[in-house]
Amino acid sequence: MWMASSCKDYSLLEEAIQLFSRCHLLTGSIEAGINSATLLLLSGKEKEAYKRADDTARHCRQLIIENDSLQHESYAVTIAEVNLLRGRLEAAESWYKTALSQSSEVSEYVLDNINLLLNYLVPEPEMEIRIRETLGA
DSSP states (O other), rough: OTTOOOOOOOEEEEEEEEHHHHHHHHHHHHHHHHHHHHHHHHHTOHHHHHHHHHHHHHHHHHHTTTOOOHHHHHHHHHHHHHHHHTOOOOHHHHHHHHHHHSSOOHHHHHHHHHHHHHHHOOHHHHHHHHHHHHHHH
């Protein structure tokens, strides 16, 4: 939401980073992991953002290996988001396709997040269009 707003109050961004980071540390939540990674990247802390993103993707892959099929779609979506953050656009597209293979459609909440990430983090218009077409976003 901060990305989509015209808010330039970076203290709010820093506060959100702290809250998501704390949540991730305390719970291991993949959502908190990817959200804190995204906010770290927006705040210019690229190295820390990439580490958090990579740790979150690793956690998702471990959960997939453990065969928790009820959450497989969200794990695949999170790995796709990690790849978007890292600029690995073809890998992101592939993971989004994997998520769709688990479910016939992606939830509205996930589509909202994808649209924000595509709007603010993907510099290549052709790839943005391909990912949107893949997901129907």
